[in-house]
Amino acid sequence: MSLFKSIATFGGFTLISRITGFARDMILANFLGAGLASDAFFVSFKLPNLFRSLFAEGAFTSAFVPLFSQKLVSEGKKKSVFFAAQSVSILTLFWLCFVLLFELFMPYIVAVLAPGFAGDAGKIELATSLCRITFPFLLFISVVSFQAGILNSFEKFAAPAMAPIILNLTMILSAFVLVPFCQTPAHGFAFAITLAGILEIFWLRHFLRKIDVKIRPYIHPKKILQNPEIKTLFKRIAPGVVGAGIYQINMALDTILVSLVGTGAISWLYYANRLQQLPLGVVGAAISVALLPILSKQLKAAETSESKKTQDKAFFYAALLSMPAAALMIVLACPVVHVLFEHGRFGALDTLKTAYALIAYAVGLPCYVLVKALMPNFFARGDTVTPVKFSAVVFSVNLVFNLVLMYPFGHIGIATATTISAFVSLFQYVYGLKKRGFWKCSKTLLVKILKILFASILMALAVFCVQKGIDGLSGGWFQYAFFIKLGILGFLSCFGLVCFCFFALAFKVLSLSELRELLFLSRRAKKR
Numbered sequence: 001m002s003l004f005k006s007i008a009t010f011g012g013f014t015l016i017s018r019i020t021g022f023a024r025d026m027i028l029a030n031f032l033g034a035g036l037a038s039d040a041f042f043v044s045f046k047l048p049n050l051f052r053s054l055f056a057e058g059a060f061t062s063a064f065v066p067l068f069s070q071k072l073v074s075e076g077k078k079k080s081v082f083f084a085a086q087s088v089s090i091l092t093l094f095w096l097c098f099v100l101l102f103e104l105f106m107p108y109i110v111a112v113l114a115p116g117f118a119g120d121a122g123k124i125e126l127a128t129s130l131c132r133i134t135f136p137f138l139l140f141i142s143v144v145s146f147q148a149g150i151l152n153s154f155e156k157f158a159a160p161a162m163a164p165i166i167l168n169l170t171m172i173l174s175a176f177v178l179v180p181f182c183q184t185p186a187h188g189f190a191f192a193i194t195l196a197g198i199l200e201i202f203w204l205r206h207f208l209r210k211i212d213v214k215i216r217p218y219i220h221p222k223k224i225l226q227n228p229e230i231k232t233l234f235k236r237i238a239p240g241v242v243g244a245g246i247y248q249i250n251m252a253l254d255t256i257l258v259s260l261v262g263t264g265a266i267s268w269l270y271y272a273n274r275l276q277q278l279p280l281g282v283v284g285a286a287i288s289v290a291l292l293p294i295l296s297k298q299l300k301a302a303e304t305s306e307s308k309k310t311q312d313k314a315f316f317y318a319a320l321l322s323m324p325a326a327a328l329m330i331v332l333a334c335p336v337v338h339v340l341f342e343h344g345r346f347g348a349l350d351t352l353k354t355a356y357a358l359i360a361y362a363v364g365l366p367c368y369v370l371v372k373a374l375m376p377n378f379f380a381r382g383d384t385v386t387p388v389k390f391s392a393v394v395f396s397v398n399l400v401f402n403l404v405l406m407y408p409f410g411h412i413g414i415a416t417a418t419t420i421s422a423f424v425s426l427f428q429y430v431y432g433l434k435k436r437g438f439w440k441c442s443k444t445l446l447v448k449i450l451k452i453l454f455a456s457i458l459m460a461l462a463v464f465c466v467q468k469g470i471d472g473l474s475g476g477w478f479q480y481a482f483f484i485k486l487g488i489l490g491f492l493s494c495f496g497l498v499c500f501c502f503f504a505l506a507f508k509v510l511s512l513s514e515l516r517e518l519l520f521l522s523r524r525a526k527k528r
Helices: 003-032 036-075 077-104 106-113 115-119 123-134 137-153 158-177 185-210 221-226 228-243 246-258 265-300 304-331 333-341 348-379 386-409 411-436 443-474 482-506 512-518 523-527
Strands: none
Touching: 003 036, 003 158, 003 185, 003 265, 003 333, 036 077, 036 106, 036 115, 036 123, 036 137, 036 185, 036 228, 036 265, 036 348, 077 106, 077 137, 077 221, 077 228, 106 115, 106 123, 106 246, 115 123, 123 185, 137 158, 137 185, 137 265, 158 185, 221 228, 246 265, 246 386, 246 411, 265 304, 265 333, 265 348, 265 411, 304 333, 304 348, 304 443, 304 482, 333 348, 333 482, 348 386, 348 411, 386 411, 443 482
């Protein structure tokens, strides 16, 4: 399977997941608004997802997938699956102990995670109650991430990409099935999160069985820990917790500091970040997930020149897909937030505050996506230490700018600090790979990326002009019914895509045949 096809497969299903995620967030905004209950709920939602990203999708994936992929090449399926069984058995035991420990000390953890809650009566108690309901999700979703890692190593990207849809649909259905019977709407959504984790395990178990992979628990902790490969796995996981999870660490820091800004600020940043997650999840995650097993196998087979070509393609695709997305997000920030979220308890002021944060996040979006395309180059080589060094710098930069910008600019300052740290992170990865001789951005590739940036800016200007024209002719299209506004927003987005394709062709970023192939319109794609 080609790199782009792998990216497209994972990204396509992730896009569906994000769309259902927006439907979920629209329901959350309607039931919870942006206040005490929503702030408490989003803390409970972020807590297990933070550790999921650090331990499961971050450190575990970056350490396990290269070892498993290389073992497939050198020793075959049977031994690889046995190694996987040992890995998940010992790590599940760790995750179980970790979850139980957090359940016990949850009031203190919430107080640290959201210190600003202490000033509002009942807010910290509600957050603690919700966190205790949602935190077991970490155990279940960690097993899901392990299952997904195996499937990705076999180049089966569709099922893992579809798994998050289960979470979104479960939360949507809970609005009608659980919420009416719970203490508060927030409690109903919290129970749905944990239930979704269990459902996702059974979903991926089905697809593992389809490729004849049966993972049976291996209940011999001492024997597992004596295995040299398991020791290697743990050695790589430890630094990977920080190296692969820098984005999530920054988000946690943002949550702590934004809780001091005032009521509603956590929710504004949450909704802005959710919108940013659409291209970041669809493009960034897809590239990272697809690239890691491919690079691991190429490096194991000593295909050095081929691995550099693969890295070039990944970096190019990251820029091609993220820069126009960021430009469109900036120019349509207010309309997007208004159409998707301004319902029920979510008002016009909430729309404006969220849109400002979205613009600040979107400026740094391409940097995060490009980092996602470069990070697997280290992990595929078994180097999880270098990303830790990079993350220490990025974390410090984010903290300093958070403290400097949060008081004069509030939640917008915190989003801006995240963007600044993204630029620093990208510089470190580009320079770090070049210094070690692993990869460097050629002049040809750099020129193409600058052309993509210019085409994205021109596209944004064209969309802005058309939007203002529609606004002037209609006397303000925000006054229309929801589906009319959704249609106008869809039209503006499609218009932007057409404009970008035109400029990309005009600046020779892509040829017409390459564009057709990327859009799956070539004869070859049709035959497939």
